[in-house]
Amino acid sequence: MSGGFVDYYEVLQVSSNADQETIGRIFRHLAKRYHPDNPKTADRDKFDQLMTAHDTLTDPQMRASYDVSYQENRSQHWRIVEEAGDPGNFSDDLIFRERLLSLLYVQRRRNVNESGLGNLELASLLGCPLEHLDFHIWFVKEKGWIQRLDNGMFAITASGVDEIEAARLRLPADHLLGQGGSKEKAASPRQLENKY
Numbered sequence: 001m002s003g004g005f006v007d008y009y010e011v012l013q014v015s016s017n018a019d020q021e022t023i024g025r026i027f028r029h030l031a032k033r034y035h036p037d038n039p040k041t042a043d044r045d046k047f048d049q050l051m052t053a054h055d056t057l058t059d060p061q062m063r064a065s066y067d068v069s070y071q072e073n074r075s076q077h078w079r080i081v082e083e084a085g086d087p088g089n090f091s092d093d094l095i096f097r098e099r100l101l102s103l104l105y106v107q108r109r110r111n112v113n114e115s116g117l118g119n120l121e122l123a124s125l126l127g128c129p130l131e132h133l134d135f136h137i138w139f140v141k142e143k144g145w146i147q148r149l150d151n152g153m154f155a156i157t158a159s160g161v162d163e164i165e166a167a168r169l170r171l172p173a174d175h176l177l178g179q180g181g182s183k184e185k186a187a188s189p190r191q192l193e194n195k196y
Contacts, residue, residue: 005069005073006049006052006053007070007073008052008053008056008057008066008070009053009057009070011049011050011053012026012027012030012050012053012054012057013026013030014026016067016070020058023054023057023058024054024058027050027053027054030050031047031050031051031054034046034047034050035047093135093136096126096128096136097136097139097140098164098167099126100122100126100133100136100137100140101140101145101146101156101160101163101164101167102164103117103122103125103126104117104146104154104155104156104160105156105160105161105164107155107156108155108156108161115149115155115156116149116151116153116154116155117153117154117155118152118153118154119133119137119154122137122154137154140160141154143159143163144157144159144160145157145159145160145163146160
């Protein structure tokens with residue numbers, strides 16, 4: 001169950017193509033178990049949920065209407081599964097956050113006193129809908145890389161500046177050549193700072 005949608009098939013522990021007889025039989029079994037008068041296993045909330053599920057799934061019109069919502073909910077879950085299984089989504093998010101921090105970095109560098117950008121402006125500059133931006137704003141804010149200013153706009157913090165600069169200094173191992181032409185492990189931002 002998620003987002004306010006209640007899976008009545010799950011509540012009754014039946015398949016979505018269960019017939020009326022099966023629904024009735026399982027309902028009677030579960031209703032006895034969770035009935036408020038049962039001294040050992042009474043559960044009023046569970047019993048009320050069972051009643052609602054039974055009433056919905058045994059009325060042909062209500063069930064047909066419910067099944068439309070049920071299928072939409074299942075489709076949404078499958079889209080989430082597909083998105084979670086696509087590794088490209090995660091690397092795209094990393095790039096998106098780097099772009100977000102870069103915009104705020106440049107804005108802070110240009111004008112330290114008026115360094116903020118609003119949600120709408122960020123969404124426009126990044127070419128994304130506000131809903132997509134919300135997740136990334138939440139993430140970089142939780143990391144302490146951005147802050148909300150008194151005027152409601154977002155600005156990069158000193159930690160955010162460190163993060164974006166460190167990200168720009170990270171070089172893959174194949175870009176660094178050691179002595180005699182052999183490749184060495186990539187230097188970390190801290191190693192590069194200590195070198196100079």
